Amino acid sequence: KQEVTQIPAALSVPEGENLVLNCSFTDSAIYNLQWFRQDPGKGLTSLLLIQSSQREQTSGRLNASLDKSSGRSTLYIAASQPGDSATYLCAVRTTSGTYKYIFGTGTRLKVLA
């Protein structure tokens, strides 16, 4: 059974700092991995999607890497800003059946001005 873990559960950093969020999964048989952002009282917004054959994806100040063999992904945020404050969720898509997402528990990020 696929399980997804995110560390740390919460993180508070000063503005301008570079930071790394971690995601690990137990079954390497995934179709893809996606990072989402969730703001309080709002739904999820897709940030980056990495296919299982890819090693990383970049969008602006965000860079996500994937090491399928070790069951790990990292989300790197460069030069953090207060507007980056949110909960970040990673989700893996299973290769069997209906390709459902299995979500991690999230990392709650606060960037201090």
Added chain:
Amino acid sequence: EAGVAQSPRYKIIEKRQSVAFWCNPISGHATLYWYQQILGQGPKLLIQFQNNGVVDDSQLPKDRFSAERLKGVDSTLKIQPAKLEDSAVYLCASSPRAGAGETQYFGPGTRLLVL
């Protein structure tokens, strides 16, 4: 393009009462998902529809939860009767088609509190 709409945004009920949530997906999206997100946890898929047919409901507690998607557009999720542990945010998402390559677009969610 309008996003996924959900209503109500908040609901407070007593245990053993019934409650229903509504979702309007993005126009033209064939696939619709309902997730349950308990505080401090990631979303868990409850049910997935392809048009108006159920694709996956393996994690739906069918003794109390039901969902339908009439005419392959809007969907309702019902809980009857509610339990304290049903307190959560219920998220609806849609995608143009089924399949692992499709991005899901999420609505704002309905926050349910069962007292």
